[in-house]
Amino acid sequence: MSVKEYIRERYFPHMWCPGCGHGTILNSLLHAVDQLQLDKKDLVMTSGIGCSARISGYVDFHSLHTIHGRALAFATGVKLSKPELKLIVPMGDGDALAIGGNHFIHAARRNIDITAIVMNNRIYGMTGGQFSPLSGAGKKATTAPYSTIDSAFDVVKLATAAGASFVARSTAYHVLETIDILKKAINHKGFSVVEILSQCPTHYGRKNKEGNASQMLKFQKDTTAKIGSKALEKNPLLIPRGIFVDNDVPEYCQAYDEVIERAMKGRKA
Amino acid sequence: MARLKLKEHVINRDWCKGCGICVDFCPKQVLELDSKEKVIAARPEDCICCKLCELRCPDLAIEVLTDRDDKND
Amino acid sequence: MTEKIKFVQGNEACVEGALYAGVDFFAGYPITPSTEIAEVLSKRLPEKGGKFIQMEDEIASMCAIIGASLTGHKVMTATSGPGFSLKQEALGYACMAEIPCVIVNVQRGGPSTGNPTHVSQGDINQARWGTHGDHSIIALTASNHQDVFAMTVDAFNLAETYRTPVVLLFDEAVGHMREKLIVPEAGEIARVDRLRTSLGKGVDYHPYLPREDGRLPMSDFGGDHRYNVTGLFHDMWGFPSNNPKVVSGLLHHLNDKIENNVHNITRYKEHFMDDAEYILISYGSSARSAIHIATNRRARGEKMGVLELQSLWPFPEAMIREKCANAKAVLVVEMNMGQVMRHVKAAVDRPENVFLVNRIDGKLITPTDIKSLLRVIQGRGV
Known part of the structure; x- marks a missing residue:
């Protein structure tokens, strides 16, 4: 099968801006799903609101484009009610961690088998370039004309602390790593979080003078390094990439099956 | 392992938005944007079939079709 | 059993x-x-x-x-x-x-x-x-x-x-x-189960195209049909659209499928409503006090009845208008500032004959609360 088999071609070209990293993330995800030879019938994509969320319309999966920040809560209902389905939940940084922050940590705590992808472009793009909880301090945005004073979350640390059993980070530049990580995340039994640094040349890049899409991608290349690499050892200020957590922990739907077993036994007794 | 041999670059001009990512990161400068800001394979003979253009394209607009070159096995 | x-x-x-x-x-x-x-x-x-x-x-x-x-x-x-x-x-x-x-x-x-x-x-x-x-x-x-x-x-x-x-x-x-x-035996009360599409794999299924009877057969996630579900205005495949025809068509459909079926959805009970001149309209726990009063008054020969609403939305306007056509007074008994009373006033022919009996202090409406207002309306003093 080719990656085109997994998209709804009639809705292309997609609505994202030229050079948007979200398109590359879609591309990587399609390659991951294709390489895993997954059956489209088993795939459900749930998304929230924002640029990122439009991804669910383009994939030929069962797709659920929901409300802002709540994609994981909807996905929890889909997954628990039909555990044989594979849930992929791409979210923007504001979607996942501002309005959706509570659902994010609780899905991680439950370790429900969902693959959460944080498409982190550090900005609210759809509404025109307001700062997000991942912008970090000292950044320009339409709601931060004097630059931001808010600190950013570290998605990897947050997800790890909340109990996600698979946590990884890649970038839109490092496509081969992204594909490999996404394959492992999808196959992982439990809640997996993959943060993928993305670029928004239209808003974030323009406001913060980071150049065009290619220059922003080069920035991702220059400011990140693989876990365990010499580059990271030499310069700990680089953002680490790779798989940070990969634990075998009881999964929520399986645990609930045991609840059902106990309840049914109790009834018979 | 068999090396890949280029058949052709299939470019979907309706989907290409001319962002230039494929052009800028091609290790062999095979690709260019034309006067309409759409990508073209200007020097296909230099292509090493790494397919990074295909994988990085945000618009799924470029595909590198290859054959296995079994002579190099 | x-x-x-x-x-x-x-x-x-x-x-x-x-x-x-x-x-x-x-x-x-x-x-x-x-x-x-x-x-x-x-x-x-x-x-x-x-x-x-x-x-x-x-x-x-x-x-x-x-x-x-x-x-x-x-x-x-x-x-x-x-x-x-x-x-x-x-x-x-x-x-x-x-x-x-x-x-x-x-x-x-x-x-x-x-x-x-x-x-x-x-x-x-x-x-x-x-x-x-x-x-x-x-x-x-x-x-x-x-x-x-x-x-x-x-x-x-x-x-x-x-x-x-x-x-x-x-x-x-x-x-x-x-x-x-x-608890009734299984089957005693009818159960409506999910209406699923009969279309097979490979046939273009339209999740948002109503059948002639207005119903929309569904397809389960995980089934043969993959479609899009969104909160945006959408076409018959569920894909977002801001085409004015699609937008107004969907909004009409969402309203019509319910408002055009008020008669099928309306649920109510009548207590002593034959020839009732004084009608108490109520619902929920307030209705219990209303029924208590009407029971006592009927025993004394007074023509009082209770129209107990069991469906509040879509509002059963036509039914209320018909039932209250000959009423001397309509008392809406509810525990709020008159939320249903306003709709009853809009529904009946003589809104000036509609009165509110309410409590908003966290206590149940008592028969005495209703009696007090009845005294005034019936001209028997305060």
């Missing part, structure tokens, strides 16, 4: 009704005075292989049941005042995406945290207009446990029939009061 007779809380009667209707997925969050519904379902659902999940908040609970409905399950959540406020956005999503689900609101005093352990009927209009935008909604209510059971079964049936969220508006007094409930 003696084991079918139970002595239960109203909240438990609601659970029995939901189980009878076939609920197999519940998501909720603790809140007074509805919590017993979640507590009992956490025990009962896994016993029959169903799923219960306690979510991180009210919003998530509403979202989770919508997700579970899409995989083909009968779903419910339960809440009260503040929780009902939090659920409104996702409730609108269920209206827009046409997803069957049941939302129980056991009403307590508001606004805000209000009077959590005391009775109120202050969320009637919120059930109608709590979520933003034009839409229509079905809301049912009940005054006793047998009716709580029946209305809960009905709520599931209507949700499936019209592919829409249905709100059950109970109140704290009914929810917490204990009385007898007879």
